Amino acid sequence: AQRVTQPEKLLSVFKGAPVELKCNYSYSGSPELFWYVQYSRQRLQLLLRHISRESIKGFTADLNKGETSFHLKKPFAQEEDSAMYYCALKDTDKLIFGTGTRLQVFP
Amino acid sequence: KAGVTQTPRYLIKTRGQQVTLSCSPISGHRSVSWYQQTPGQGLQFLFEYFSETQRNKGNFPGRFSGRQFSNSRSEMNVSTLELGDSALYLCASSLIPGPSYEQYFGPGTRLTVT
Numbered sequence: 001a002q003r004v005t006q007p008e009k010l011l012s013v014f015k016g017a018p019v020e021l022k023c024n025y026s027y028s029g030s031p032e033l034f035w036y037v038q039y040s041r042q043r044l045q046l047l048l049r050h051i052s053r054e055s056i057k058g059f060t061a062d063l064n065k066g067e068t069s070f071h072l073k074k075p076f077a078q079e080e081d082s083a084m085y086y087c088a089l090k091d092t093d094k095l096i097f098g099t100g101t102r103l104q105v106f107p
Numbered sequence: 108k109a110g111v112t113q114t115p116r117y118l119i120k121t122r123g124q125q126v127t128l129s130c131s132p133i134s135g136h137r138s139v140s141w142y143q144q145t146p147g148q149g150l151q152f153l154f155e156y157f158s159e160t161q162r163n164k165g166n167f168p169g170r171f172s173g174r175q176f177s178n179s180r181s182e183m184n185v186s187t188l189e190l191g192d193s194a195l196y197l198c199a200s201s202l203i204p205g206p207s208y209e210q211y212f213g214p215g216t217r218l219t220v221t
Contacts, residue, residue: 100149
């Protein structure tokens with residue numbers, strides 16, 4: 001079955017530290033993956049998609065088909081990065097979301 | 108541009124009742140998707156409507172239904188409410204249907220079933 005796993009419910013780091021939010025997927029075929037983010041008191045919004053190969057707010061994510069992973073990385077965390085992060089997989093014509101990881105960045 | 112709006116924002120219902128939630132997409136967006144968010148199951152896809160037609164449906168019982176009007180506004184209905192239907196219901200709109208395109212989420216409707 002198609003599945004997205006985010007193994008960490010909470011990730012706490014200090015400002016300036018590197019961040020890696022883990023995402024593993026199970027999919028038979030060529031996957032299309034996304035990261036969505038929800039800041040406190042704001043709506044869920046798209047952060048980036050692997051097809052675009054873009055860097056948004058300093059975050060990047062590389063699709064590793066061998067390890068079936070799509071980890072989200074940032075070299076130097078900022079306090080404003082504190083939020084809930086969801087990894088999502090396109091399955092046929094819908095999105096399957098992981099359970100999310102809360103990132104806390106301490107000053 | 109105004110964002111996606113959902114009404115009502117909060118709702119308390121009793122088991123066995125039915126409920127209708129409303130979603131108004133961003134102007135010009137014709138695709139509306141609905142999601143259920145619970146602490147246990149996370150975000151789960153309910154259905155997507157485009158041009159008044161249901162394009163896709165998730166694995167939810169037939170008690171969950173929806174529709175879309177000619178102005179792209181969408182409603183979802185849950186009949187014979189169960190305690191497990193307590194959740195945050197999110198809708199999202201996009202210019203083009205399908206998850207490959209950026210979806211803009213609303214603030215959600217918090218449904219509590221007692």
